[in-house]
Amino acid sequence: MRGSMNPDTLTQTASGTSSALLIPLLCLFLVLGLIQVVRPQLLWRANARLQKGWVKDPGATEPTGKGYAVQRITGVIFLAVATWMLVRAL
Structure with a gap:
């Protein structure tokens, strides 16, 4: 079937040679997820600076x-999704 999607499409590129950027990107997502859990105020402060003109x-x-x-x-x-994706990519 041509239109069907493989359930591992998000992590499929990590098993090949096409994306060397995927693992560092997932690590960045893990850091952002940790900040969101531990200190969500930091993310709000960073976003508040971007709101000044609006x-x-x-x-x-x-x-x-x-x-x-x-x-x-x-x-x-x-964090759970990013960790799952990172484990699948390794």
Whole structure:
């Protein structure tokens, strides 16, 4: 079937010689995921600097405690997926 997708499409290039950038990129994703779990405020601060031209008061866009909790949960899921992809790529 021509339109079907292999379930390992995301990691398939790592087993070949076509992508030497995949493993360092996944390691970068792991670092970002760890930051999102441990200190999501750092990611917000980095993003707040980018908002200065778009938002009148970037400080007013800081997430609440629940918002940071959701970011941490998302970070755990992100770490799990990035770790799985890295293990499959090695």
